[in-house]
Amino acid sequence: xELADLSAHELLDLISKKEISPQDVVKSCIDRIExxxxxxxxxxxxxxxxxxxxxxxxxxxxxxxxxxxxxNILVKGLPNTCASKILSNFIAPYNATVIERLxxxxxxxxxxxxLDEFAMGSSxxxxxxxxxxxxxxxxxxxxxxxxxxxxxxxxxxxxxxLGSDTGGSIRQPASFCGVVGLKPTYGTVSRxxxxxxxxxxxxxxxxxxxVTDCALLYSFISGHDPNDSTSLNVEPYRYSPLTGDIKxxxxxxxxxxxxxxxxxxxxKCIRDAIKTFxxxxxxxxxxxxxxxxxxxxxxxxxxxxxxxSNLARFDGVRYGFRASGKTAEEMMSNTRGxxxxxxxKRRIMLGTYVLSAGYYEAFYLKALKFRNLIxxxxxxxxxxxxxxxxxxxxxLPFKLGEKVENPLEMYLxxxxxxxxxxxxxxxxxxxxxxxxxxxxxxxxxGPTFSESKLFEVAYGFEQATPFHKKRPQLGGNSYGV
Amino acid sequence: MEYEVNIGIEIHAELLTKSKVFCSCPVQFxxxxxxxxxxxxxxxxxxxxxxNKRAVEYAIxxxxxxxxxxNRNAIFHRKNYFYPDLPKNYQISQYDTPIGIQGYLEIExxxxxKRIRIRRVHLEEDTGKLIxxxxxxxxxxxxxxxxxxxxxxxxxxxxxxDISSPEEAKEYLTNIRDILxxxxxxxxxxxxxxxxxxxxxxxxxxxSEKLGTKxxxxxxxxxRAVERALQYEIERQIDIVSKGKExxxxxxxxxxxxxxxVGMRSKEEAHDYRYFPEPDLVPLEIDDEWIERLxxxxxxxxxxxxxxxxNLGLTPYEAKLLAHDLELSIFFDETIKLYSNPKxxxxxxxxxxxxxxxxxxxxxxxxxxxxxxxxxxLTLIDEGRISGRIAKEILPELIDKGSSPRKIIExxxxxxxxxxxxLTSVIEQVLKExxxxxxEYKKGKEKSFMFLVGQVMKLTRGKANPKLVNDLLKKxxx
Numbered sequence: 007x008e009l010a011d012l013s014a015h016e017l018l019d020l021i022s023k024k025e026i027s028p029q030d031v032v033k034s035c036i037d038r039i040e041x042x043x044x045x046x047x048x049x050x051x052x053x054x055x056x057x058x059x060x061x062x063x064x065x066x067x068x069x070x071x072x073x074x075x076x077x078n079i080l081v082k083g084l085p086n087t088c089a090s091k092i093l094s095n096f097i098a099p100y101n102a103t104v105i106e107r108l109x110x111x112x113x114x115x116x117x118x119x120x121l122d123e124f125a126m127g128s129s130x131x132x133x134x135x136x137x138x139x140x141x142x143x144x145x146x147x148x149x150x151x152x153x154x155x156x157x158x159x160x161x162x163x164x165x166x167x168l169g170s171d172t173g174g175s176i177r178q179p180a181s182f183c184g185v186v187g188l189k190p191t192y193g194t195v196s197r198x199x200x201x202x203x204x205x206x207x208x209x210x211x212x213x214x215x216x217v218t219d220c221a222l223l224y225s226f227i228s229g230h231d232p233n234d235s236t237s238l239n240v241e242p243y244r245y246s247p248l249t250g251d252i253k254x255x256x257x258x259x260x261x262x263x264x265x266x267x268x269x270x271x272x273x274k275c276i277r278d279a280i281k282t283f284x285x286x287x288x289x290x291x292x293x294x295x296x297x298x299x300x301x302x303x304x305x306x307x308x309x310x311x312x313x314x315s316n317l318a319r320f321d322g323v324r325y326g327f328r329a330s331g332k333t334a335e336e337m338m339s340n341t342r343g344x345x346x347x348x349x350x351k352r353r354i355m356l357g358t359y360v361l362s363a364g365y366y367e368a369f370y371l372k373a374l375k376f377r378n379l380i381x382x383x384x385x386x387x388x389x390x391x392x393x394x395x396x397x398x399x400x401x402l403p404f405k406l407g408e409k410v411e412n413p414l415e416m417y418l419x420x421x422x423x424x425x426x427x428x429x430x431x432x433x434x435x436x437x438x439x440x441x442x443x444x445x446x447x448x449x450x451x452g453p454t455f456s457e458s459k460l461f462e463v464a465y466g467f468e469q470a471t472p473f474h475k476k477r478p479q480l481g482g483n484s485y486g487v
Numbered sequence: 488m489e490y491e492v493n494i495g496i497e498i499h500a501e502l503l504t505k506s507k508v509f510c511s512c513p514v515q516f517x518x519x520x521x522x523x524x525x526x527x528x529x530x531x532x533x534x535x536x537x538x539n540k541r542a543v544e545y546a547i548x549x550x551x552x553x554x555x556x557x558n559r560n561a562i563f564h565r566k567n568y569f570y571p572d573l574p575k576n577y578q579i580s581q582y583d584t585p586i587g588i589q590g591y592l593e594i595e596x597x598x599x600x601k602r603i604r605i606r607r608v609h610l611e612e613d614t615g616k617l618i619x620x621x622x623x624x625x626x627x628x629x630x631x632x633x634x635x636x637x638x639x640x641x642x643x644x645x646x647x648x649d650i651s652s653p654e655e656a657k658e659y660l661t662n663i664r665d666i667l668x669x670x671x672x673x674x675x676x677x678x679x680x681x682x683x684x685x686x687x688x689x690x691x692x693x694x695s696e697k698l699g700t701k702x703x704x705x706x707x708x709x710x711r712a713v714e715r716a717l718q719y720e721i722e723r724q725i726d727i728v729s730k731g732k733e734x735x736x737x738x739x740x741x742x743x744x745x746x747x748x749v750g751m752r753s754k755e756e757a758h759d760y761r762y763f764p765e766p767d768l769v770p771l772e773i774d775d776e777w778i779e780r781l782x783x784x785x786x787x788x789x790x791x792x793x794x795x796x797x798n799l800g801l802t803p804y805e806a807k808l809l810a811h812d813l814e815l816s817i818f819f820d821e822t823i824k825l826y827s828n829p830k831x832x833x834x835x836x837x838x839x840x841x842x843x844x845x846x847x848x849x850x851x852x853x854x855x856x857x858x859x860x861x862x863x864x865l866t867l868i869d870e871g872r873i874s875g876r877i878a879k880e881i882l883p884e885l886i887d888k889g890s891s892p893r894k895i896i897e898x899x900x901x902x903x904x905x906x907x908x909x910l911t912s913v914i915e916q917v918l919k920e921x922x923x924x925x926x927e928y929k930k931g932k933e934k935s936f937m938f939l940v941g942q943v944m945k946l947t948r949g950k951a952n953p954k955l956v957n958d959l960l961k962k963x964x965x
Contacts, residue, residue: 080533093532100526102533199533205766234535235768312766315565318576319530323632334571334630361567361761370763 009034010162011477013215014071015222017165021070028062028070031165035072035116038163042480047138048148048158050077051085052117066112073108074164076155077118078125079210080199081105084115088201089133090123092320092327092345102199103234104168104210104227111226116164119154123347124317125175125203127151128416129409132349137406140182141478142443146403149179155213156183160478166223167213172203173305174398174423176211177435181398181447184437184476186220186464187213189423191454192430193238195224196231202316204309205236207427216474217436217465221245224457243457250466253287257463258391260451261294263422268400275439275446276397282470283395288463293391295383300376301425302418307360307373308428314357320345352413381429388453393463396422398435398447426451434460437473445473488729489693492721493701494656494686495648498663499641500673501613501681502545508612508640509536509579516679520618520633528638530574535767538563542610542640543586543771545672547781549642550587550608552666552788559773561586563610563765568758571630572615574637582762585609586771592646592666593790594658603659604647613639642673648687648698653717660684660713665789665811677709686717689734690724699724700734704748706741716741720748792816799829808837814850815841821858826865835865839879843886855889864892876949877901905952907959910943913951914963917942928964936960 009017009031020026036055043049063069075081078088080098082105087093101109108115122132130138130153138153140146141161148157152169156179159167169176171189180187188211195210202208212223222245229242259280264273280290322328322341329344331337346354360369387394401419409416426433431451438448448467452460468474504514510527526534550557564582587608593600615637620629644663650656664682667673675682684707689699702724707716719741724734739748787795789810796806809816815836822836823829840861844851864885867873873881873896881901884890896902904910917939918925928935943956 086532088532096532099531197533198535201532202767233537235537236766311763315567315577315761315763318567318569319532319574321569321571321576323571324529324574325531335569338569338571358761361763363759363761366761366763 007477008037008162010038010165012165014165014219015216017071018067021067028064028067029059031070032059032062032072032114032116035163035165038161039116042141042161043163045139045144045480046141046157046161046163047136048119048154048161048163049074049117050087050089050120050133050135050154053084053115058114058116061112061114063112068108069112069114071165072114072116074117074119074155074158074167075105075115076121076152076167076169078121078170078201078203079104079168080201081115081118084118086118086201087135088124089121089135090320090346090350091134092341094134094327096326100199102210103196103231105199107227107229113226117158119152119158119167121154121175122151123350124201124313125151125170125172125208126313126349126353128174128178128420129404129406130154130179131406131410132347134347139406140403141480142184142445143403145405146444147182147406149182149399149403151175151179152187152213153179153182156180156185156187159183159185159213159215161480162477166215166219168210168223168227169213170200170203170208170210171423171427172207172309173427174420176213177398177423177433177447177449178420180213180435181437181445181449182403184440184445184473184478185213185215186217186434186436186474187211188220188224188434188457188460189426189432190224190228190457191432192427193236194228194240194243194432194455194457196229196234196237198231198233202312204312205316206312207305207309209427217434217461217468218248220434220464221248221457221461228457240455248461248465250462250469252283252463252466255288255392255463256390257283257288257290258293258387258394259290260298260394260396261292262296262298263396263400267418267421268397269402271441272397272400272402272446275441276395276448279395279438279448279467282467286466286470290395291391293387293394295380295387295425297376297379297383298425301380301428302421304373304376304380304428305420305424306356306417307369308377310353310357311361311370312357314354314361317346317350317354349413377428380425384425384429384431384451384453392452392459393456394451396449396451398422398449402441402444402446422449430454432457432460434464436464436468437476438467438471439473440476443478445476490690490725490728491693492651493648493689493691493698494650494652494717495701496646496650496656496659497685497687498644498660499683500644500667500675502542502640502642502672503674504539504541504545504640506539507638508539508542508610509638512638514639515635516681518635520631520635523635524637528574529634530576536579536765538768538771539640543773544781545640545670546586546608546610546642547773547778548670548785549644549667549672550590551778551782552670552785553587553590553592553605553608553644553663555587555590555605555608557587557773557778558584560584560770561773562770563768564762565765566611567761570614572617572632572637574615574634578612578614579765579768580611580643581609586773592659592662594655594662596652596655596658601649601655603649603655606645606647607643608645609643611641611643613637613641648689648701653714653721656686656717657710657714661710661811662789664710665813668813669786669788680708683708684713686713688717688720688724690721690728699728700736702734702736702748703738704741705738705751706743708743712741712743715746716748719746723748796829796833799823801830801833805833805837809833814852818851818858818861822861825858825862828865831865832861835861839882840886843882847886854886856885857889860885860889860892867892867896871903871905871952872896873901873903874949874953877903880949901948901950903952904947904950905955907955910947910951910955910959911963913943913946914956914959917946918963925964936964
């Protein structure tokens with residue numbers, strides 16, 4: 007095992023014991039970039055290696071642990087493309103609040119990672135700059151939209167990363183890449199400086215190698231931000247060492263999410279996970295969430311509606327790519343026509359349609375009602391259960407190009423993660439098994455602000471299983487367990 | 488056929504908050520272009536709005552002053568449309584739950600008092616400003632955008648179509664302006680664009696129930712233009728209808744130079760703003776305590792001042808002039824606390840002081856005169872120590888230097904001459920030097936008397952008590 011294969015807390019431990027030097031960790035990640043980035047293409051921009059090494063400070067332990075940032079979170083002075091032609095020349099003029107928080111701890115940003123354009127997609131294939139590949143199988147997608155962040159952590163070109171999650175964009179790629187990903191409670195992590203896709207659903211969250219790292223990173227980025235009006239002024243999460251004690255806990259298995267459409271090999275991994283929880287002394291029972299099957303249609307009305315408005319600002323007038331045109335209107339129209347990719351255009355059109363006069367009540371308002379019903383289902387379930395579980399994705403990582411021609415099928419594959427965003431709840435995806443060489447993720451869902459409980463449940467599972475220790479084997483270099 | 492007119496007015500008022508409505512950039516006029524901007528008001532990716540509480544308070548204050556109900560759970564909506572001066576290509580505005588609804592304003596009309604219903608008072612953000620090279624959009628080969636104005640809080644006040652004439656429209660508009668100014672929420676300067684107005688106009692046969700087809704008038708940039716634009720448009724519509732044709736529903740531009748309204752391309756009409764609740768903001772929570780606290784802050788408004796001034800003995804004309812001038816009315820109120828003849832104060836303020844202020848293009852608070860100095864001046868006249876004429880002469884020194892009138896008249900020796908023997912000797916001198924005029928007077932030429940008075944005043948440099956001069960001169964001339 008090389009340093010780049012270790013988790014942040016393991017590395018911090020070694021550094022504090024002076025067994026390794028902080029620069030060694032950074033060099034190990036840079037090494038991985040040189041070796042594997044041409045195959046994986048996890049990054050859209052990488053900072054100058056010299057600069058990254060020079061950013062290491064003896065008095066700031068986190069400066070030794072390179073972090074990758076999804077390219078829709080603004081880092082002052084670095085490009086912020088959102089994987090779109092329309093922002094291909096855009097350099098962030100200010101820091102997102104989460105970056106300000108990381109800067110307080112002198113976090114060392116190694117690069118900005120690939121995504122589906124404007125975070126719209128589940129495979130990172132909708133990137134204007136080419137897809138990212140899954141480190142476990144280069145023929146397959148890493149998931150999306152935070153595919154670059156998940157792949158960078160899996161391959162060790164970063165020790166940890168930040169992603170954003172609107173309908174599963176952290177959890178699904180974490181699942182596909184065999185790493186840990188958290189979608190926090192809506193309002194606990196500031197969205198200021200995250201390029202908005204769907205404002206009422208977007209949350210930034212950590213992608214890490216294990217649950218401890220996830221809890222640590224979450225503790226740094228969460229907390230009230232006066233610059234984000236939807237940020238909640240609640241007691242912030244504080245990290246304390248996890249115990250993993252889940253004895254007597256009541257876990258609900260969401261019946262509807264382990265029904266038809268779930269790959270049998272995925273289902274088997276989930277059944278095994280249930281057994282693990284039972285062995286750890288938890289009680290697992292099935293629970294029904296009757297409205298959850300409406301999640302995908304509800305989401306594909308609300309998210310595009312907000313996106314159609316959020317993405318209106320990309321018009322070539324003030325920044326970004328500008329096409330030519332005889333009039334201002336023509337220039338704006340050409341800029342958007344040439345600057346956006348097909349999936350983004352599809353969602354803008356969808357969103358524009360559902361907000362139009364005559365359709366607003368039939369679509370948008372109805373979807374809002376269903377959103378409330380779905381949230382109500384969860385609320386009721388949490389009267390009887392501490393946490394709920396489901397697969398993170400009903401399917402295994404699929405091959406590049408396999409679903410490009412069938413967007414609807416791609417949308418449906420987000421059935422397990424979408425309802426959580428609609429209800430504003432926290433959920434974590436952790437590795438729970440492998441099918442051949444392909445990782446499978448387990449999703450653990452909690453009530454609002456229950457992140458600490460999620461970490462305990464996930465940590466208990468992690469301690470009882472070997473999956474988080476497994477690393478992908480690439481290019482004949484075997485450095486797995 | 489006789490027609491009746493229905494006019495509804497939409498006012499946009501820029502609020503005088505220190506900072507913009509969704510960011511902390513200062514609200515300030517005349518700054519170099521694009522110097523008062525930040526990621527939020529430039530609509531940069533990732534930027535989020537944070538509501539300015541003061542702007543909400545100004546909106547509530549206005550809603551209360553206009554007798555509106557205040558929506559306890561007002562929310563913001565996004566109004567989506569593409570235009571280069573709109574940085575996000577949506578405007579954060581209010582839709583079906585504005586801050587104030589169902590208010591009214593009473594105005595004076597030629598047929599007595601009339602109630603104009605107010606449909607809504609809502610808060611929104613202003614856009615940036617387009618500047619076309621060459622000054623006009625047509626033929627301009629380059630345009631610039633100044634985003635200093637982007638995000639300045641705007642209050643929209645929409646009336647029902649209850650206004651029946653251009654005169655009423657002007658009265659309504661000036662009343663709203665005065666209320667905004669008295670509340671301190673807007674400076675009300677239409678010519679500078681801090682208060683803007685659009686009007687919708689329709690006509691219908693007298694007695695008809697159904698409203699006629701309306702046109703919407705834009706680019707009305709002064710109080711004068713409101714009346715003229717409406718007058719023109721009403722005549723235009725009557726002309727169309729009386730020829731048996733139909734008015735087309737459209738937006739028309741007031742062409743100030745050529746004094747006419749011009750139809751705009753109908754393409755611009757086809758707007759679907761796709762309103763939906765702004766997901767970046769949370770609903771407002773306006774409780775009774777907040778409302779009552781604000782209600783208590785509402786100062787005496789022109790209407791109440793007007794009634795009070797009439798009760799002080801001012802004529803309705805004086806009362807109205809004074810009641811609608813914020814600075815002057817405050818000055819008046821302070822002065823009458825020190826001086827017991829309100830009528831006299833009003834007269835001085837509305838005639839002589841107003842003239843001096845106009846010459847200087849200033850309001851009274853921008854000068855050095857104080858209620859104390861004003862009182863001193865009026866008291867000197869009452870005591871007979873100076874004439875009204877001297878008072879008028881030294882008024883500029885009070886205004887420009889804040890000098891005490893008592894000191895001025897002492898230093899310049901301007902105290903009125905009331906000494907009979909002193910005046911008698913002056914009169915004797917005048918009669919001697921103007922023997923021919925005296926002759927004319929004696930032959931019956933009345934005017935000559937005034938000439939002789941003038942000569943006495945001249946020799947005494949205006950200090951002679953005029954009444955005394957009159958009496959003594961008459962006596963001397965027998």
